[in-house]
Amino acid sequence: MEKLLAGDELSCLNCGACCAHFRVSFYWAEADINQIPDHYVQALTPSLACMRGTHQTMPRCSALEGEVGQAVKCKIYHHRPSPCHEVQAGDEKCMRARARYGLTTSHDYTGQKNTPSEMAY
Numbered sequence: 001m002e003k004l005l006a007g008d009e010l011s012c013l014n015c016g017a018c019c020a021h022f023r024v025s026f027y028w029a030e031a032d033i034n035q036i037p038d039h040y041v042q043a044l045t046p047s048l049a050c051m052r053g054t055h056q057t058m059p060r061c062s063a064l065e066g067e068v069g070q071a072v073k074c075k076i077y078h079h080r081p082s083p084c085h086e087v088q089a090g091d092e093k094c095m096r097a098r099a100r101y102g103l104t105t106s107h108d109y110t111g112q113k114n115t116p117s118e119m120a121y
């Protein structure tokens, strides 16, 4: 999707690509600290956990609602783990994830405020 909104703004609410591209892993205690419901979390190692659905060949976070590139929402937005705060709309990871879904952009959005999961991720 050249999923850009009118006005040439990059909107995570119309994207969600990064929630369906990367493994979203974090120190296991974050799940408790952030109060992420158990069914969204998968244990990986004694010290690592990830968002369920992201540790697979075609990742898709189980907390992602909607269709990538159309309209998405994070079901646990206020509880999402640290990796979800790190991807910034327009940064290198964002662009890589978007490219996977054909959502490239010709504009440099670096520095735009992150909203993935007001979305999505």
Ligand code: SF4
Pocket: 010, 011, 012, 013, 015, 016, 017, 018, 019, 087, 088, 089, 090, 093, 094, 095, 097, 098, 115, 116, 119, 120, 121
């Ligand atoms: S940060 Fe994630 S949801 Fe937002 S535009 Fe980039 S890939 Fe899409």
Ligand code: SF4
Pocket: 018, 019, 024, 051, 061, 062, 063, 064, 065, 073, 074, 075, 076, 077, 080, 081, 084, 116, 117, 120, 121
């Ligand atoms: S922002 Fe929400 S939907 Fe996206 S990876 Fe994080 S927890 Fe999953």
